[in-house]
Amino acid sequence: MRERARDQGGPGTLTDELVVPDVDPSTLAGEPLAELAARYHLRASSARSGPLSYARQLWERRHFILGFATARNIAMYTEARLGQLWQVLTPLLNAAVYYLIFGVILGTNRGVPNFIGFLITGIFIFNFTQRACITTSRVMPDSLPLIRALPFPRACLPIGYVIIELEQLGMALIVLTVIVLGTGEPLTWYWLLAIPVLLLQSVFNIGMGLFLARLGAGADDFSQLIPFLVRTWMYTSGVMYSIQTISTLRHHPTISYLLQINPAAVYITLVRNAILETQRVAAPGSKPFNARLCDLYYHSKQVNLSAYCHATITTSQLWMFAAAWAVVALVAGFFFFWEAETRYGRG
C-alpha cells in the first residue's frame, strides 16, 4: 500500500507506455469552441479590460491601495527595537550625514545662501522620488505570491509603494521643517506652495512607478541597474549645488536649461523657493537684470547678488513644467503598465 501511494505522485515506469489520445477540439461541442464561448459572453483570459474600465477598477480598490501602503509601512520596522521611531530617525540621520560631509568637512556653500537648508531640502525631496523609483522597480517580482493568489488590478501595487514613500515623506517633512526653521528661515505663507508641488511630485512618482514596475517585472538586470541610474540622476539634479548659479554652467545655457527642466530639479527648486526665503530672494531673475552685479556674483562670494543675473527659467515656467511632467509621466506610465496587465503573474 505504501508503495502504491508513492507511485501516484512520482513518475512511474509504467506510464511511459501510456498513449495519450489526441482530442479534436471540434468534437467537444457541435460548433467551434470560440463560437460557443462567444455565445455565452465568455472573455478570453488573455484579453485585458479597456483603459477606462481599468482606471475605474483601480479607483474601486482605493481602500486596498491605502490599506496595503499603511500595513507595509507598519511592517517595515516591526523587527526593529525602536519600531516606528525609525520613520523619524532615518531622515534625521540622513540629514546628519550630509551636514557632516558638506557642512563640516567640506565647509563650502558653493555660492548658495543657507546651504544647509538648501541641501537638506534637496536631499529629502529627491529621496521621495529616488525611493519610489527603486522600490517600484522591485514591486512586481517581490509581490509575485500575492499576484498569483488574488485577482486585482496589478497597478495597485506600484501605486501602493509610492503611497508608502509619501507616508514616509510626511515624517521627513516634519524633520525638515524643524531643521529649516532652525537655520533661521522665517515661517511664511509661501510655505503653503510646497503642498501643490508635493502633490504634483507624487503624481509624477506614480507615473514613474508604473513605468518602472513594468520594466522591473521582466529581466532582473533592470532592477540591478536602477540604483546607479537614480544616483546619476541625483548628481545632475542640483541636490548638492545650485544649477542656476554654479559658475561652471555659466557659459553653457543649453545644458543649464536642460538640467533645470528635469523633473527632479523642477520639484526641488519649487519646494526650496517655497520654504527657503534666502533662496527666493537670491534666485536669478528675482531682481532686475544688472550685468555688473551679476558679474560680481561670479567673482566674489556675495551670494545674494545672484538675484541680479538672468534666470534661465522663470518661476511660472517651473510650475508649468511641474504640472506637465506629472501629467506626462502619469499618462505614459499608466498606458505602459496597463498594456502588460495580464502578463505580470508570469514572473
Add this chain to the structure above:
Amino acid sequence: MAVANGTRVNGTQATAAETSDTDPDDTDLDDTEPAGPVPIVVVDDLHVVYRVYGAGGDKGTAATALMRVIKRQRRPSIREVHAIRGISFVANHGDAVGIIGRNGSGKSTLLQAIAGLLPPEQGCVYSSGQAALLGVNAALLDDLTGERNVVLGCLAMGMTPQEVKERFQSIVDFSGVGSFIDYPMRTYSSGMAQRLRFSIASAKNHEILMIDEALATGDANFRAKSHDRIVQMRKEAGTVFLVAHNLTEIEASCNRVIWLEKGKIMRQGYDVPAIVDAYLVATGGEPRKRDKPADNEHDATG
C-alpha cells in the same frame, strides 16, 4: 462523455440558462451531468510554453557570463518547457473539476493558464470572470498579522471596508487559527497559513475558484469544513477546479475529473471513480476499494 455533453449544450442552448436557474444543481456527487450546462470556462486547444531561468549548463561565474555576451549566445540556462500541449474542454456552471496526473503532467500550469497568469502560446482560454487561484505558495504578506492579511485580502478582492468588517469574524472563525490571528503570518505553521488563505479566498463568491493542493496540509477537521465549503460554492455560483494528489479528496469533492498526462488530456468525464481507478492502474497501483469508508492515510502523498 464530453462529446455527449457537448451535443446537449448545442441542443438545449435556448433553455440552458433558465434550466439552471429553476432546477438547482444536484449536490449528489455521483451525479453524471448537471441539468442545463452553462459553460463557465472554455479551453480551446491550449498550448503553454514557459521559460525556465537558472536551469543547469552554466558554470555561473562572471567570466562565463561575459564570454556569453561577447559571443552573443543565449543564456544556456534559459530553457523552454512545453508544459501544455493542446488541451480542450468545457467546464460548466456548477462543475467541480478534479485534475489528476503525475508530477509534471501540467496540472498547476493548466490552472495558472485558466487564471490568465500564464499567457497561452497557442489557443485560448475563455472564462466568465476572473478566476481566483489558491496555490501552495500563495503566501499573502508574511510580515503582516493574520488580521491585516484578512482585511487586505478582502479589499484586494474588491470588497468594501464595510463588507470586510461584517465578514471578518466569520473568516477568522472558519480558518480556526484562533489567537494566532494577531501574530505575523510568518510565524504560522504551513497548515495554519493555508487554512487562513483558503478562508480569505472563499469568503467571496468567485465564479471560478481554483485550488492547487491548497488543502494538502490542513488537518482532518479543516478538510471536512473546506469540503463543505467547496460543495456550497458549487451550489451558489460557479466552477471549482481542484488539483490534488489525494484521490479521496478528489472523489469526495468533485463531480468530474480530468486526467492529465504529458500536457495532454488522457481521459476526462463525469464518472469519477472509473477514471480514478484507471489512473491508479496506469500508475502501477490497483483499483480503490470503495465498500469501506475512505481512508486518507493510503493516499496522502501531498
